[in-house]
Amino acid sequence: QKEVEQDPGPLSVPEGAIVSLNCTYSNSAFQYFMWYRQYSRKGPELLMYTYSSGNKEDGRFTAQVDKSSKYISLFIRDSQPSDSATYLCAMKRGAGGTSYGKLTFGQGTILTVHP
């Protein structure tokens, strides 16, 4: 079983829709949670970075973390064709131990927003 599970999709939505992307994880040591967006043949671009449980909003994007359920979500409001990309969730441990901050990624969800 992978430490981080993410539905690969693909997910196709009309322009203006609300998109919900999710990841589950098994390692309770994860304390930092991220969402990256990756366009074809490009590197991952950081969208959201959160610590522990709670919500964080940035423009059309909202990240939610529920540590009790080991479940994180990314919501995209008023989706645009330019949002079409692969979305990757990523996590890392908190301080202490021998971990130096390496990221553990989900498989990525392919999103297409059509006009």
Next chain:
Amino acid sequence: DTGVSQDPRHKITKRGQNVTFRCDPISEHNRLYWYRQTLGQGPEFLTYFQNEAQLEKSRLLSDRFSAERPKGSFSTLEIQRTEQGDSAMYLCASNSGREQPQHFGDGTRLSIL
């Protein structure tokens, strides 16, 4: 403001050849990470440098792989005797502290003929 830079962007080579990739992190970042990403998968951690010290290596990093960061600035990743299974995107990331987010370059795509 320059981000993480990787060179070359694409490398095509024959099986059995050696290849070397370069990563230039964001200038004030003392931490540098290498990841490998295969088609349809998320990136997987390979190795980590803090300044010039290589502090962590994944089991994915076989003895054919070696990474260096001699002056604590740019880093190189070398693969010796390449195999078909080495075909992937090799990504470099950097940050300025353990609790800071990692910023990625656009990767080097390796194709083995």
